[in-house]
Amino acid sequence: MQGGVVIRVGSGGGSESGSMSTVSREDNMVVSSEDSSYPDESELELGLGLSLGGGFKIQQVSRGGQYARILTAKDFPSVVSADASSSPSPSSSSSSSSSSLSRANVTAGTKRSADSVAAANGSSQVVGWPPIRAYRMNSMVNQAKAVATEGFKSTMENHKNETSMLEKRTIGSYQNSGNSKLRKSLFVKVNMDGIPIGRKVDLNAHESYEKLAKTLEDMFLKNTTSVNPVGSRVREHEVARPSKLLDGSSDFVLTYEDKEGDWMLVGDVPWEMFVSSVKRLRIMRTSEATGLAPRLQERNQRQRSKPI
Amino acid sequence: MQKKMAYSFPDEVLEHVFSFIQSDKDRNAVSMVCKSWYEIERWCRRKIFIGNCYAVSPRIMIRRFPEIRSVELKGKPHFADFNLVPEGWGGYILPWIVEMAGAYPWLEEIRLKRMVVTDESLELIAKSFKNFKVLVLSFCEGFSTDGLAAIAASCKNLKELDLRESEVDDLSGHWLSHFPETYTSLVSLNISCLGSDEVSFSALERLVGRCPNLRTLQLNRAVPLDKIATILRRAPQLVEFGTGTYAAELRPDVFSNLAGAFSSCKELRSLSGFWDVVPAYLPAIYSVCSRISSLNLSYATIQSHDLIKLVCHCPSLQRLLVLDYIEDSGLEALASSCKDLQELRVFPSDPFGAEPNVSLTEQGLVAVSLGCPKLQSVLYFCHQMTNSALVNIAQNRPNLTRFRLCIIAPRKPDYVTLEPLDVGFGAIVQHCKDLRRLSLSGLLTDRVFEYIGTYAKKLEMLSVAFAGDSDLGLHHVLSGCESLRKLEIRDCSFGDKALLANAAKLETMRSLWMSSCSVSFGACKLLGQKMPRLNVEVIDERGPPDSRPESCPVEKLYIYRSVAGPRFDMPPFVWTMDDEDSALRLS
DSSP: OOSSOOOOSOOGGGSOOSOHHHHHHHHHHIIIIISSOOOOGGGSOOOHHHHHHTOOOOOOOOSSSOSOOOOOGGGOHHHHHHHHTSOOSSSHHHHHHHHHHHHHHHHHOTTSHHHHHHHHHTSOOOTTOSOOOHHHHHHHHHHHHHHHHHTOOOSOHHHHHHHHHHHHHHHHHHHOOTTOSOOOOOEEEEEETTEEEEEEEEGGGOOSHHHHHHHHIIIIISOSSOOOTTOOOSHHHHTTSOOHHHHTOSSEEEEEEETTSOEEETTSSOHHHHHHHEEEEEEEEGGGOOTTHHHHHHHHHHHHHSOO | OOOOOSOOOOHHHHHHHHTTOOOHHHHHHHHTSOHHHHHHHHHHOOEEEESSTTSSOHHHHHHHOTTOOEEEEEOSOGGGGGTOSOTTOOOBOHHHHHHHHHHOTTOOEEEEESOBOOHHHHHHHHHHOTTOOEEEEESOEEEEHHHHHHHHHHOTTOOEEEOTTOEEEOOOGGGGGGSOTTOOOOOEEEOTTOOTTSOOHHHHHHHHHTOTTOOEEEOOTTSOGGGHHHHHHHOTTOSEEEOSBOOOOOOHHHHHHHHHHHHTOTTOOEEEOOBTOOGGGGGGGHHHHTTOOEEEETTOOOOHHHHHHHHTTOTTOOEEEEEGGGHHHHHHHHHHHOTTOOEEEEEOSOTTOSSOOSOOOHHHHHHHHHHOTTOOEEEEEESOOOHHHHHHHHHHOTTOOEEEEEESSTTOOOTTTOOOSHHHHHHHHHHOTTOOEEEOOSSOOHHHHHHHHHHOTTOOEEEEESOOSSHHHHHHHHHHOTTOOEEEEESOOOOHHHHHHTHHHHTTSSEEEEESSOOBHHHHHHHHHHOTTEEEEEEOTTSOGGGSOTTSBOSEEEEEEOSSOSOSOOOTTEEEEOSSSOOSOOO
16 A cells, blocks of 8 residues: 555546545645655555554654644635734634634635535535434424424513524524535435335435435435446436436335325425425335326326427 | 363352452453353343444354443544534344343343434333443433433333433433332432434432432533532432532522531532533532532633632532633642542633633643652643653652643644643653553654553554644554554555555454545455455445545544445445455445
8 A cells, every 4th residue: 555545536437436535635735744744655665564563663743833734724824914913812703703713714725624525515515514313313303393283372572582592593494504615414324115115315415306216216216236247337328317216207206295194296395395294205006006096097197298 | 081070060059159240350351261161141241342343243242241230332433523424323122122121121221322212212112121220321422301201200210211322312301200200219319412403301200309319410401500509409318419600690598598508418429510600609609618529610601710719618529510710729629638649631712713712731730740659540721731840740740641732723732842741641651551541632743652562552542633743653553552443544655565564463353433534445445355344334424435546545434343244334434344255335
């Protein structure tokens, strides 16, 4: 294993198109390994045999800050000087300066993996950050719904105003991302008839039914014991095809359970409405989707009558 | 000539002596003294803790310890809490239950964390263990209220049912009614994770009323505030109580009823729940506050002044969980009122907001570190930090054992000096010599890892995100942290070198998690081939790793030591690198 592994991006059909984190890491590697005075190979023993024997030699790099330096806000003097003028007190002004600094870091450090993930994905999501348990996130979101639906009132006016403002802000944060780079995930369970192991899919990472169906097809309908001798990715060729799950041409249909407990066919309501009412998904055998059959037939008719 | 052992006690005497030795570590040490002690110890061990369910198989456990009464198992890696482990990864309890049903008919206690528990498993537990007493399911999933009904119906001696934050499929609220009318042994019930339709209140009320030993009761959110008084009056002996929703229209009769009910609970020491809080109802608990040692307000969306009023009523407080609405001013009040505070957790109210919404900064934590001499455990979400604050905290509180800091924006530097936070965290590990758990955040270079490797000799668990520059960082940790058991890393540019150079270290640890790093598939294969006692699992949802170049980094990597060999219950997106030539898992 040579150090400073440099992996080229986009090297034709054989390379990975699905993972954006690969893109970022490669950029990161280019910045940090090659440009720095990282200690050369002799500083780190690579052979497993020696490390197993415990007799390897590792020399500390002499501290002189000669190792890879990551980009900090200091590397962008114009931004720094503008913000350095504000007083560093624990008040909202300094916190706004620090957050604009972090924005500077975020935008300037385009080689950072998380941002590259975001940029490349076209979404602003870092999965699992900040590290808050899904249970807590769901509880905070559900607080709003409880407040809204029960028509809760308090006779203490100022408390009511303050509390509901607090709740709105809290819930708002947990429900949507605003313009932040860190968007909340909305994971729902997906089960497919005949497959015992369910999966979870993040609805907020998809903007449309087509994208969702594509992900689900990859998860469930793709044959993972890939028989492809060349090892090249089949996915690229499938990109252009319309979703089988949505157009009724497959043996399976995509259904969902809504908040009222009813099972519906996916795709009938606007995407946003779907996301706000879906509880879980099920890829159902077409033969079992009897209660939903009329919709299914309608869809098939609509498809057939579409001009090619 | 055979040399007789000087101490030839009968086995029963040794067994009696060993019965006073409870901790796993001590028991393990005892078993290593000599063969006869190993034999005696294994026959009289009653409790077992398995930190990674894949490190050992049920058969191996049963073979060595035939008389176990209490089992504790953990499944998924910690980062599963943050959706980093895809669904279907594993951690199934059923195979364990199946084996234990045959081998341990007298099993009394099962405690699980992050495992997949099905209704079938719960039904098997209910059927197989006649003296079953304790079921704790933390952060588990896969079961429904049907499984709970089976437990309720069959486990006549059940004392504890704790569903801590598990994901339960709601099918019916009537599972509670499956506890027979003759059942009276409940001591602890935590159903706070259940949804609205999952608990019948009248059944709950009757259950509480007929169980005189009930000490812990944590209700789910659906239980309205005006029902609390009813419950408390039936169980004034409660020590730990979790409310449901703490909101109602303000009515004096409801308030006084509630306050009266609380005041009759002389043993109450711990309060939690507090969803949807109406601040005007908080004074109802003031009568018990002076004795309260643990308070979980982490779902209470109330403002700083209400929080301050509350904590100032709680001088005996040892543990506080709260939202960042408490702000620096609230934490200062906490520091002056609660001198016995040992654990503080501050959660973010607005984690995805572009700007901080409350005035909670590093100053709040500094104040608590200064004012609370017994503070040991910290979990703190905030938007800004400085090296000097961290140095202050370290110097004030060298007795810290757990320090988890989450600066919400990744890679954020010291907001005053714009430097990385290496020096600050370095001070933490240098001064807090008994630090066992550390979570890093903010802008960090390889230097912080050098500090950690140099000073954090008692560190057992380290969580790293968006940090470091190069493999040297990882190498410092792996080579320097002698007590390291669990290491979890995400989004750091650590690659093959440090991992391969410290392969032996991995066998001394429970597990290593690396996701969105730069470890190549080739390195994983090499590690799997050379280290037979490690399971090297590659998690990659892009498809088989050998369909990409060997130098291609894997998405996620989970390495753990195991005497059970590679597992066979993996989903299609997990591959074990084992010592066969082909790294492809044969399905």
